[in-house]
Amino acid sequence: MSFSGKYELETHENFEVFMKAIGVPDDLIQKNKDLKSITEIVHNGNAFKVTVTTGSNVIHNEFTIGQETDFAPIIGDKIKSVVNLDGANKFIVKLNSVTSVTELSENKLIDILTVGDLTYKRISKII
Structure with a gap:
């Protein structure tokens, strides 16, 4: 499954608390x-x-599955991490205390970022 495309944010939950x-x-x-x-x-x-x-x-990031890469976070200095694929439509990366899971489901890109017990969820539609 290819993730290639442009996606526009439709909804997001817990933005302020998470940030x-x-x-x-x-x-x-x-x-x-x-x-x-x-x-x-x-x-x-x-x-x-x-x-x-x-x-x-x-924010621009380039990575190859399974290889360590420098990531530009929302704030602060670059973070070294490795992106792993979970199945054909989901990738997971740990950026310091934040775990990011990105999944392609039909024409939606779903991002779930977690720190401790807080979760920030973003749903974007393909455009």
């Missing part, structure tokens, strides 16, 4: 809480290029 828990400043939370974001994924074999654009903020 506060990972140390995002209140002014950035308020500035970004109602902005729609676009995720563009280029998937070629085990290689992925992921660009998330929210307002004027752009």
